[in-house]
Amino acid sequence: MEIGLNHYLVLSTILFAIGLVGVMKRKNLLLLFFATEILLNSVNIAFAAISHYYGDLTGQMFAFFVIAIAASEVAVGLGLLIVWHKRHGTIDLDTMTSMKG
Amino acid sequence: MEKYLYIALFAPLVSSLFAALFTATPKKLFTGIIASLLIFTSFVASSILLAYILKGGEPIHVEMMTWMATGDLYIPFGFVVDQVSVTMMMVVTLVSTIVHIYSIGYMDHDKGFNRFFAWLSAFVFSMMILVMSDNYAGLFIGWEGVGLCSWGLIGFWFHKESATWAANEAFIMNRIADLGMLIGIFLVYWNTGTLQYDGAFAAFAHLDTATLTWIGIFLFIGAMGKSAQFPLHTWLADAMEGPTPVSALIHAATMVTAGVYLVIRSNELYSMIPNVGLFIASLGAFVALFAASMALVNRDMKRIIAYSTLSQLGYMFAAAGLGAYWVALFHLMAHAFFKALLFLGAGNVMHAMHDELDPFKMGGLKKAMKWTWIMMTIASLALAGIFPFAGFFSKDTILEAAFAEHHMVIYGVLLFTAGLTAFYSFRLVALIFHGEERYKIFGIHPHEAYRFMLIAMSPLLILAMIAGVLQEPFFNMIEEILSAHEYHIHSHVTLWIMLVGTQVFVALAILYAYKKYANSKITVPDGTSAIENSFMYKLLYNQYYIPYFYEEYLVKPYREISDIFWNKVDMKIVDASVDGIAGIIYGTGERTRDMQSGNLSTMLKWMVVGLVGLLSLAVVFGLAVRYSDKIVPVLSGLGVM
Numbered sequence: 001m002e003i004g005l006n007h008y009l010v011l012s013t014i015l016f017a018i019g020l021v022g023v024m025k026r027k028n029l030l031l032l033f034f035a036t037e038i039l040l041n042s043v044n045i046a047f048a049a050i051s052h053y054y055g056d057l058t059g060q061m062f063a064f065f066v067i068a069i070a071a072s073e074v075a076v077g078l079g080l081l082i083v084w085h086k087r088h089g090t091i092d093l094d095t096m097t098s099m100k101g
Numbered sequence: 102m103e104k105y106l107y108i109a110l111f112a113p114l115v116s117s118l119f120a121a122l123f124t125a126t127p128k129k130l131f132t133g134i135i136a137s138l139l140i141f142t143s144f145v146a147s148s149i150l151l152a153y154i155l156k157g158g159e160p161i162h163v164e165m166m167t168w169m170a171t172g173d174l175y176i177p178f179g180f181v182v183d184q185v186s187v188t189m190m191m192v193v194t195l196v197s198t199i200v201h202i203y204s205i206g207y208m209d210h211d212k213g214f215n216r217f218f219a220w221l222s223a224f225v226f227s228m229m230i231l232v233m234s235d236n237y238a239g240l241f242i243g244w245e246g247v248g249l250c251s252w253g254l255i256g257f258w259f260h261k262e263s264a265t266w267a268a269n270e271a272f273i274m275n276r277i278a279d280l281g282m283l284i285g286i287f288l289v290y291w292n293t294g295t296l297q298y299d300g301a302f303a304a305f306a307h308l309d310t311a312t313l314t315w316i317g318i319f320l321f322i323g324a325m326g327k328s329a330q331f332p333l334h335t336w337l338a339d340a341m342e343g344p345t346p347v348s349a350l351i352h353a354a355t356m357v358t359a360g361v362y363l364v365i366r367s368n369e370l371y372s373m374i375p376n377v378g379l380f381i382a383s384l385g386a387f388v389a390l391f392a393a394s395m396a397l398v399n400r401d402m403k404r405i406i407a408y409s410t411l412s413q414l415g416y417m418f419a420a421a422g423l424g425a426y427w428v429a430l431f432h433l434m435a436h437a438f439f440k441a442l443l444f445l446g447a448g449n450v451m452h453a454m455h456d457e458l459d460p461f462k463m464g465g466l467k468k469a470m471k472w473t474w475i476m477m478t479i480a481s482l483a484l485a486g487i488f489p490f491a492g493f494f495s496k497d498t499i500l501e502a503a504f505a506e507h508h509m510v511i512y513g514v515l516l517f518t519a520g521l522t523a524f525y526s527f528r529l530v531a532l533i534f535h536g537e538e539r540y541k542i543f544g545i546h547p548h549e550a551y552r553f554m555l556i557a558m559s560p561l562l563i564l565a566m567i568a569g570v571l572q573e574p575f576f577n578m579i580e581e582i583l584s585a586h587e588y589h590i591h592s593h594v595t596l597w598i599m600l601v602g603t604q605v606f607v608a609l610a611i612l613y614a615y616k617k618y619a620n621s622k623i624t625v626p627d628g629t630s631a632i633e634n635s636f637m638y639k640l641l642y643n644q645y646y647i648p649y650f651y652e653e654y655l656v657k658p659y660r661e662i663s664d665i666f667w668n669k670v671d672m673k674i675v676d677a678s679v680d681g682i683a684g685i686i687y688g689t690g691e692r693t694r695d696m697q698s699g700n701l702s703t704m705l706k707w708m709v710v711g712l713v714g715l716l717s718l719a720v721v722f723g724l725a726v727r728y729s730d731k732i733v734p735v736l737s738g739l740g741v742m
Contacts, residue, residue, distance in 0.1 A: 024706050097699035 008049030015042030029081055029091040033074060040070045102153055102161050106182055109146035109190060110229050112139045113197075117222035120215055128214035130205070136218040137201040140225055144194035151187050155578055160184070162235060169238075176296055181235035184582045188430060188575075189232035189362055192437045193355050195560070197225045200350040202557040203445055206550060207346050207452065217257060217344070224250035228355050232362060236296040237286045240363070244282065244327065247356045248275045254351060255343040267339040274336040278326020285319030292316070302369040310374065317370055317377040320363060328360030328414045331388050335648050337411055338395075341403040345448030348403060353410045353444050354437035361417040361433050368426045368583055375424075382422025382503075386514040389415030391645075393521040397528075398641045400626070401458045402447050405529050409484065410440055412518060416499050419511055425502035427579045431572060432495035439483035439491055439565035445558050446477035450533055453547035454540060460529055461625045465538035469547040472555050474534045476562050481530050483565040485523035485607050491568035497603060498572075504599065519603060520610040527614035535619035 015038055022035025044063040051059025085091050116139035120132045150161070160183035169176040182190070201221060208214050227246025234240045249272075256268030290296055292312055293304035305313060324330070329337035340352050351357070364371060364381065371378050392411035399405045413436045421429035453470055454463060467474040483490035486497060496519065503512040540547065549555075632638055643649065696707055725732060 020709055024702075024709055027702060093702045094700060096701050 005049055005053045008045055012042045012046035012049070015039075015045065018042075027093045029084070029093060029096075032093065033077055033081075037070065037074070040066055102150065102158070102182075103163050105146040105149045105153075106161055106163060106180060106233070107165075109143045109150065109194065110180065110226075110233060112143040112146070113222045113225035113229060115139055117219050117226055120218035120222060123215040124213075124219055126215065128212070132215045132218050133201070133205040133208075136222050137198065137205065140194065140201050140222065141198045143225070143229070144191075144198045147187065147190040147194045150182050151191055154182070154184055154187050155574070160582075173294060174290075176236060176238045178239060179235040179297070180233040180239075181298070182233065184579050185362075185365060185430065186232050188434060188579070190229065192358075192434050193225065193228050193232065195564075196354040196437055196441045197221070197228075197350055199557050199561055200346045200441065200445070203349075203448070203554050204344075204346045206554040206557075207448055208344065209551075211344075213257065217254075220250055220253045220257070221347070221350070224254065224351060224356070228359075231359055235298055237289060237298070237301070238296050240366075241282065241286060244323070244359065245279070247351070247359065248272060248279070248327075251275075251340070251351050251356055254347040255340045257343055257347065261342070264342040267336070267342040271336040271340050274333050275326045278323050278333055281319045281321075281326075282323020285316055285321075285323060288312070288316045288319060298366065302367075305370055305373060313370060313374050314377055317367075317374045320367060320370075321377065321381060324360030324363045325384075326360075327363075328357050328418070329411055330360070330384060330414065330418065331391060332647070334388065334392070334411055335644070335651065338404045338407045338644070341401070341407050345403065345444060345451060348407070349441045349444030349448070352407065353440040357410060357414060358417070358433045358437065361414065361421060361429055364418070364421045365426045365430050365583070368421075371421070372424055378422045378424060379508075380422070382419045382508065382511055385415040385418030385420075385422055386511040386518075387415070388412070389419065389518045390514050390521070391415075393518045393525065395641055395644050396525040397521065398638055400461060400642075402450065402460050402529065402533070403444075403458060405460075405525060406440070406443055406447060409443075409522065409526065410436075412522060413440065413484075415518075416496060416515065419515060420499045420502055423502055423506050423508065423511070425499070425506075426583045427576060428495070428498045428502050430579065430583070431575055432499060434571075434575075435483070435491040435495040435565075435568045438561050438568055439480045442476055442558060442561040442565050443480040443484065445554075445561070446473050446480060449473040449550040449554070450477075452550060454545055457540070457543070457545070459625070460532035461539070461623065462543060463533045463540050464536045464623065465534070466540075466547055467534040468538075470534075470549050472549060474530075476555075476558060477534070478530055479562060480565055481526040483568075484526050485611060486519055486603070487523075487607060487611075488604060489566075489569055491565050493604075494569035494572045497600065500603065501596075501599070516603065516606070520606050523607040523610035524614045527611045528618050531615050531618035532623065535615070536623050537621045539623070539625065 019035050019037075019039035019042060022038060023032065026032050026035055044066055047059040047063040047066070051057060051063075081091060084096075088095060116136040119139070120136050123129050123132050154160070160181060162181045163179065165178040165180065167175070168178050201218070204217065204221065208217050211217065224247060227243050227250055229243070231240055231243025231247060234243060252268045252272040255271055256265045258264045259268075286296065289301050292308055293301045295301055295304070326333045337352060337357065341348055343352075371381070389412045392408045392415060396405045396408035396412065399408065413432070417429045417432050417436070420426075420432060449470060450463070450466065450473060451458065453466070453473075457463070479490065483492040486492040500512060500515055500519070503515055626633055628634075633642075640646070696703070698704075
């Protein structure tokens with residue numbers, strides 16, 4: 001059986017669902033970052049696959065942008081995470097309620 | 102010359118603003134002095150303009166700036182000084198200068214001294230706009246301005262319940278009439294496309310009589326309110342709650358004559374619709390008699406003079422309605438002089454008697470207040486129309502005009518009213534200044550007013566005496582602009598019989614008043630004498646029960662309806678729906694605030710919910726667009742679309 005566009009899209013959807021569940025369920029900030037990475041990369045897969053399918057490079061360009069932005073996001077996020085850990089000694093999400101309205 | 106126009110117009114504004122700076126501070130004598138000086142400046146500028154017009158100068162017409170310009174609507178702040186407006190300017194500035202100076206003495210001990218001058222000067226400014234404007238819109242600004250200042254001055258002693266009530270009554274009555282006035286102005290604009298006097302009058306010639314009649318009627322309704330004509334007359338007598346200088350300036354000499362001014366200014370309109378003119382004249386004659394009859398029995402000095410003002414306004418309308426515009430304007434001028442004098446004299450008496458207003462409690466004041474006595478006697482003679490004082494020339498000309506126009510009923514009513522006028526004026530003078538000194542029972546020690554107040558009044562005294570000689574130059578000036586013709590009774594014999602007859606009739610009325618009220622048997626009425634219990638006395642004393650009627654049949658039902666609307670409509674429907682909307686929003690917030698727990702994990706879950714929701718919407722709409730050609734027939738079959 002040949003691997004077609006639909007397989008990639010199904011993979012992307014599965015990964016996206018995994019990421020979404022991770023975002024919702026994880027209480028560890030570090031694992032939350034992992035989950036967002038899964039979300040972003042699932043989209044990258046979809047971009048790359050559709051780009052290849054239509055023979056249009058725009059999708060792959062977008063995938064690169066997403067990678068670059070995800071990298072910088074993680075850099076900033078990890079910095080904040082380390083500061084938070086130094087201050088509070090924990091990275092459990094349930095302790096982060098200082099924004100409570 | 103434009104320079105003088107602006108000085109005359111804006112000096113009172115400067116005066117008002119200057120005095121207004123000190124309203125929150127204790128009495129400062131200089132506010133009164135500077136305000137008086139600025140009003141005097143305005144008077145001087147007006148005099149220069151009058152001299153210019155008298156020398157035969159062209160009317161001055163300036164356009165200061167554009168006020169409104171949208172589409173076809175163009176209303177400038179334009180001012181005109183012609184024969185009519187310069188006469189009004191002279192009357193306004195002269196009387197207000199005198200009243201300002203007089204008030205320095207009269208308001209001497211009042212806490213609101215500075216505030217008084219701020220209002221009084223603001224009034225003069227509004228009145229100047231009213232008489233100088235070259236279009237109906239500007240006139241309306243002045244019209245409302247004088248109404249506002251009148252409200253502020255009637256209710257000047259706002260701690261008194263009766264004063265605030267009277268102020269509101271005056272304001273509301275005027276508002277009712279102003280609605281008519283506004284409709285009139287709208288009709289003018291609707292039919293002619295302009296509000297400038299000259300443009301509108303030129304366009305009136307092409308309009309049909311029915312339209313002109315409606316315009317005339319609605320403008321006259323405005324005039325009826327301002328000039329307190331029946332049935333909107335009740336506010337004028339109640340307006341006497343204000344300080345006496347206010348009564349002299351606003352409710353005798355200037356503001357209440359604004360209605361007459363409006364009719365004179367619109368003379369080209371009213372001469373095209375003689376039927377409305379006849380109605381105005383008839384109403385004027387009726388009000389003259391009606392008000393004079395109420396003055397016969399009243400026991401409040403200021404109200405008697407107020408009714409006399411009302412009666413004289415009736416004379417002016419009678420003249421204006423018959424087309425004798427210049428006679429109306431001349432009587433307006435003469436009346437301003439002697440009536441202001443009468444009021445200021447009454448102010449002196451009030452001061453001397455510690456605000457006592459019942460003339461029956463006075464008596465014999467001529468010893469203590471010689472000058473006031475002389476001034477009020479001469480003012481009353483002028484009011485009664487005795488030769489050679491001012492009233493003789495102006496009022497007799499009105500009578501002659503009515504006679505020459507063959508309106509015998511109006512003539513008869515006005516003649517009879519002249520007798521009543523003489524009687525009630527001298528009833529007042531006799532009760533205050535002659536007879537026993539009844540005030541002694543009440544332990545009052547009267548004193549004459551300050552000397553400078555008497556000196557300030559003297560120009561009015563002189564004018565009340567000699568204003569008659571102004572008739573000839575006034576006529577020569579005014580005939581340039583008003584369709585003036587002198588009223589000549591063809592037969593000299595008839596003329597002399599009329600003149601002498603009127604004089605004798607009036608003189609008899611005066612003598613009767615003296616005989617009845619200047620004797621020593623007058624006592625303070627206690628409601629037991631036969632005349633006080635007669636039907637006529639009660640009818641007149643209660644002002645024909647008109648205030649009672651208004652109270653019972655207009656004010657009270659209106660209040661009840663208002664209560665119903667407040668309780669049923671406002672509280673149950675309007676308020677409830679507004680509160681309901683606010684309640685929904687508040688409740689939603691209350692129930693959904695748990696979302697905002699501050700827990701990142703929870704918020705992320707909600708974010709996912711939102712994402713899923715938006716995605717499903719996108720899918721649904723996408724499908725709907727794709728299959729719209731199948732959905733629309735189904736929906737239209739159901740009658741939805």
